[in-house]
Amino acid sequence: MYFHIYAIHSSYVKIFFVMITKETIKHLAVLSRLEFTEKQLDNFSHDLENIFNYAQMLNEVDTTGIIPSSHAMPLQNVFKEDRVIPYHNIEKIMANAPLEESHAFRVPKILAD
Amino acid sequence: MIHLNAHELFNKIKNKEVSALELTNAFITHSKKTNAVLNSYNLITEEIAINTANRVDKKIATGEKLEIFEGVPIAIKDNICIEDIETTCSSKILEGFKPPYNATIIEKLNAMNMPIIGKTNMDEFAMGSSTETSFYGVSKNPWDISTVPGGSSGGSAVAVASGQAPLSIGSDTGGSIRQPASFCGIVGVKPTYGRISRYGLMAFASSLDQIGPFSKTVEDSAHLLNILCGYDFRDSTSQNVKAEDFTRDLNRSIKGIKVAIPKELYNSSLSKEVKDYYDQLINKLSNEGIIFEEIELPSLKYALSTYYIIAPAEASSNLSRYDGVRYGYRSENANSLIEMMTKSRSEGFGDEVKRRILIGNYVLSSGYYDAYYKKAQQVRTLIKEDYKKAFETYDVILSPTTPTPAFKPGEKTANPLEMYLNDIMTIPVNLAGLPAISIPCGMVNNLPMGLQLTGNVFEESKLLGISNQLEKILCFKLNNSFIEGVL
Amino acid sequence: MSWEVVIGLEIHAQLKTNSKLFCHCSAAFGDTPNTNICPVCTAMPGVLPVLNKKVVDSAIKLGLATNCKINSINEFSRKNYFYPDSPKAYQISQFDKPICLAGYLNIMVNNELRRIDITRIHMEEDAGKLVHQGSDNISGATHSLVDLNRCSVPLLEIVSEPVIRSATEARLYMEKMRQIIRYLDIGDGNMEEGSLRCDANVSIRKRGDIKLGTKTEVKNLNSFKSVEKAINLEIDRQIDILEDGGTIIQETRHYNEATASTTSLRSKEEAHDYRYFPDPDLVPIVIDELWIETIRKELPELPEAIQKRFVNDYNLPTDHSVRLTSIKKLAEDFENAYKNRKNENITPLETANVALKYYDYFLSNNLDFSKSNHASFQIGGLTFLVNTSTVSSSTITSILPDIVNTNYDPIEYVKEKGLAQVSDTGELKSIIQDVIKENPGPAEEIKSGKMQTIGFMMGQIMQKTKGKANPGLANKMLKELLGIS
């Protein structure tokens, strides 16, 4: 539902032309809690299209069996002990609240979505 | 005095030629005076700087011995949390945010009594290569104020290059320290991922972000790294390696070292002017007994694509916490929760940030994850392996830091991809977690250019040693009279 | 039409740790909003998570106790969604590499053994709490308040296969899971306080069909009773729809305990694209054999094993051993009381009967048995009193209120209060003779064969002895004295 793929070339490497529609951007906007004007929708769909078409070069790379890297450096088993260390500057956290009520962060009414 | 390097200034304090307070005041005065033109600071933190300077002077008065860089002022990129000091990432969405805690490196700098002069301007959330995406406007390159200083740590680079501070701190996700260092003719270091705690660094792309120093000399950066580096239990990705003295190899001879030049970075994509310049430079260095060899790192060709999938993916998630609920900007024009969040984010973020959030959410969406995000992570593995192989043979890898010298504002904003291509030299290093440095090497079109040296993981000492020797050979001098003339 | 019910449960168990999953805040239940918070769990910019090791240990424990495979390579992922109770706007959870896989639990349903398969168990953080203002429910509220005390408290999510066949089975499985969590001492397992929660995926299909029917997810099940009730309601609702020729819509339904009904919670499709990806701020957890074996050695004996042992070693009836092992402390108190018995001829069954009576007293009076530090000692003393016929078993019930939650020795207590039964035949004989003398009519009735009147005479004897007459002995002597034995 995001975009249409048109195969424009497929010898041994799959190269697709990625099309990012305004509908795609609208959908991503909802996921991102962002809203856009028509002009922005146009611009962003154009920008993303360029970027993803550039990134199509990744399809040239054979990554069969390659383990994905989520980290720059290998590390494992980093833990903290189960110990309570009370934080003493809670008021500094609360002081940043745009709207505070009864020592809680106040938010507008939640409409069922 | 403001044009001296950090080491020289520290000696002046130590020898009581100048008090820490006098020194700090001199930098504050110069910063205030020049900021109107350069727009390098979001905030000048005079009060905390003076308090720290006073502590140093008290120490001197009681005859206590000073440790290196006590009393030497420093400027901090505005994405590093300082308790009670507004920290904004140059974004409207963090307007008025005062962190309730200090970043680990701020604790270290405070413990070392280094006066913090101010928070420096940057691209919004470190997304950009010119400071043009800052909510507070672009910073100016002191070499030519009609050009950008680079980014995203542009303000920090300008501060050191223009004598506003002898040292500064930046963060580097895809070149955000090295590229502005290159544009501004100073030294900038991105250490091995995990060397410096990220605790308190407002995240852009967690697996790529790394804090690092700017300075006028390699030696100053080595000393500052001694202060900044070290294991931090608050950062799970912090490397628990033995502390070392990064100045230990500064005077080691570089005769016979093997330097690799990857074809993928050093090729026809550079303008003839730039290519000719570096060809000539490499010739000059070959005469000093350095062995240069051109090599292939085939996966580097894919680094930019890989980066522009991984970094936005992580960013889209990291920036979701800016929702108007607990801190920062909240839109007044909302009648419901979802509207409040949507409007706060839409009004609070600039276009470049929104663009990256969209890219990130796209590549993580169900159905596209494998084709984009997972694929990029696999290519990232290949990039790491290519580097690993190269370091079996070579001491360091060399390339220009940037494909061009500083450009003009607006020159690349029309086409985001073109802006991203500016980072092509620096990005692969972040994907592999390697340490790299940019040192100034000369001028092209009357603007400074940098030389990027990349080392193997944890080999900062070697990297700094080689850089220090090259610095001596290259004899690059900041043209202070030129800078003062501009102001 | 014969329908088959298919139920899968997703259980959330809050873990009993000192600190939260990724920061050093207390994980304790706090009633003043935002008092157990810090920059990390409120998602201040720049903070980073560090994993609480005890949570991993607890997950391994539960995995081993439920016959799961422990994954050697573990990873945390981010589950991205916006909601004010989730300050990072992502929940740190496990996605495709959960810590435990492919386990099962056995439960007894109508004296039949049923195996409930467990798909996975994974670690994740809890959300904060929203308090809606201006109305009891979210839709009528004028605004809401965000309290992050509970945010990032550690949870284990336990997902069963869709193999549960009835609401009762679901409740029994849930109860069994709670029992194990409590035996392992990794969680409180308290549904009413929310430390144990459950969502049920319910569908029905024609008996014999292989394909699963469309499922609905029933939420807000806050007690074992609700689990059973809500699932039954949902089964009935689905059957009604299908029998009327309708179709089931895949949706989430909210159970309302007060009205005993479920209502649909419709949500937009996009809300379900969570964009999971490995959290770059956390590193993989590699669990080797040594770690697993260390935990295995720490595991307590589990209820099923204890039950078997009680039946085999002590010859207890299955029903007794099941009840004794319902909680670990009772099983331990029983066993200690028996091992330290004061008379060699005290039997396990005698001890078990007293222990169950003792425990029932706590249950029926809503007292906290876990805080009863002298239970084993008192059960032992009470068993001795019964064994020696010093008191009747009904006397035990009447003295429990005075001794539980004290350190009284029941033997001393009975002595002090003069509650010992009159078993002295000389003393009892003269009392019975007095009663016969005072009640000549009833005495004659008994002699002439009207045995029901014995009850009346026994009542008189008890009245005279203030209930302390050994009833068996008194009955025997009464008959002898009336010449009818």
Ligand SMILES: [Zn+2]
């Ligand atoms: Zn916390």
